[in-house]
Amino acid sequence: MTTVEVRPATMRDAAKIAELYAATAKEAFKTMQTGSKVLPVPEEKSTTYWREAIEFAEPQVQVAVDGSKIVGFVGYDRSRDKGTPNTLGEIWDIYVDAAYWGQGVGLALWDAAREGLQEEGCTHVSIWVPIANDRAMRFHELAGFKREMSSAKTVPMGPVKVEEIRLKQAL
Structure with a gap:
């Protein structure tokens, strides 16, 4: 198990977070069966997106650091889902460098x-996870999240459509 420090992200971290997001999403989506040869790697979360997220704390962003290297990050805030109570939080993003998977960083x-x-x-807290992302599903279910079966939906992700489901748990 790797020992990492988790700290609030700074503006200087934005470029590395964007880079880590793109690389880790690509790696995570390799295992998903999408019926397309094109990987559904979201590219809309650029350095600018992360700078604004860090500056305005929407979402709040924290990074996991091994020495001076950012090896993961999490973005969280209130739920973005319409009609949810103010007491429902949401994990907007959680990504860990593939070289650190299974080492406690997540x-x-x-x-x-x-x-x-x-x-x-x-x-309470929720997170939307692609149903076909077995690794992410397993991680969140081991962390105590439960699937809300009625929440399943199809979302466009690049050139393909991906089935997602909301997972939820009490805090």
């Missing part, structure tokens, strides 16, 4: 997000 990021959401007064 858990450290989840712990930091959970604490941050509790400080904000959230009593």
Whole structure:
């Protein structure tokens, strides 16, 4: 298990977060069966997106650092889903460098997000996960999230459509 420090992201981290997001999403989506030869790697989250997220804390962003290297990040805030109570938080993004998978980095990021959401007064948390992303599903279910079967939806991701489901748990 790797020991990492989790800290709030700074503006200087934005470019590395964008780079890590693109690389890690590509790696994660390799295992998904999309019926397309084109990988559904979202590219809309550029350095500019992450700078604005960090500056305005929407979402709040924390990074996992191994020495001076950013090896993961988590973005969290109130739920973006319409009609949800103000006490429902959401993990907007959680990504870990593939070289660090299975080493406790994701858990450290989840712990930091959970604490941050509790400080904000959230009593529950949700996350949207592609159904075909077995690794992400397994991680979140082991962390205590439960699938909301009625929430399944199809979302465009690049040139393909991906089935997502919301997972939720009490904090």
